[in-house]
Amino acid sequence: MKIALIGYGKMGKEIEKIAQSRGHEIVARIDPIATGESFEDGGFETADVAIEFTTPKVAFANYRKCFEYNKPVVSGTTGWLDKLPEIKKACSEEGQTFFYASNFSVGVNILFELNRYLSRIMNDRDEYDVEMTEVHHTQKLDAPSGTAISLAEDIIENIERKKQWKLNKAEKDTDLVIKAVREGQVPGIHTVKYESDVDEITIHHSAKSRKGFALGAVLAAEFAAKNKGFLGMKDMLKF
Incomplete structure (x- = not known):
């Protein structure tokens, strides 16, 4: 599976390690500060799914950009939930896929x-x-x-x-x-x-480290790539 990382801080780097250990390929590392890569640099277009861990100020704009490319999104960014109805509407009316969890552990x-x-x-x-x-x-x-x-x-x-x-x-x-x-x-x-x-x-x-969160995010990406709509950990873990 080809994964685009949006946000390449400590969490993004941990996700990269786990994803690669599970046989996935990182095709984009979009972060204006850490890597300088953008959505338009080419790699993002080839991704099967995007994993987004950034900040509340930019998260929603990142989601909409992913939707422009019709890419499933997995996000663990918090602090933006006032926009959640718009995301759910995009899933139900535009056929987008969005997997959100406040915690992927x-x-x-x-x-x-x-x-x-x-x-x-x-x-x-x-x-x-x-x-x-x-x-x-x-x-x-x-x-x-x-x-x-x-x-x-x-x-x-x-x-x-x-x-x-x-x-x-x-x-x-x-x-x-x-x-x-x-x-x-x-x-x-x-x-x-x-x-x-x-x-x-x-x-x-x-939590003892970020590894548990990173593994959960990669598992969510694997799930989102095969499913549609607004998804969460309850769907994946079948509670």
């Missing part, structure tokens, strides 16, 4: 499933309050993380006493607090904690 997606299950149980246990903490490296631009927002949205969907999430500090009892910490080179830590007067229940995921 298989372990994190298992955490998502556990979180949904536990939050359904906790809906009737109002003696427990719930809060979240996420920790990432200092280069991460958005807070809270896309993974934390995904966890929070599932909690809010299942626990009636929580209505919206708030960053770092609650304004009312119905707020779900997400504490965001930026320190060192932490790849990603996410914790959901339920606490009562008598005990505490915690589910927790700590």
Whole structure:
């Protein structure tokens, strides 16, 4: 399979290693700073799928450019989700393919499933309050993380006493607090904690490196190249 990388930072380089180890070819490395390559340099046209890890400011424009070439897109960029309805519309009305995940780690997606299950149980246990903490490296631009927002949205969907999430500090009892910490080179830590007067229940995921995210992104690219529409980890992992 021929893969175009959009964004060639630490994550892009890790994806490249995993993709090549699985027998895939990198035909473009589009990054105006790291490589100077653009969509028009020729390599992108030959790609079977694009994997995009950039920044919230440029992500949506990158997606639209991929759609101009009718290329399936796999993206792990967060912080742009206000444009998500437009992406879904392009998939349903224009026949485009877009695979999005706030986190491509298989372990994190298992955490998502556990979180949904536990939050359904906790809906009737109002003696427990719930809060979240996420920790990432200092280069991460958005807070809270896309993974934390995904966890929070599932909690809010299942626990009636929580209505919206708030960053770092609650304004009312119905707020779900997400504490965001930026320190060192932490790849990603996410914790959901339920606490009562008598005990505490915690589910927790700590990434050891970027390799898990990179492998998930390459697996998603393999899946997106063979499927159509708006896709996600639930589709690929068959949860």
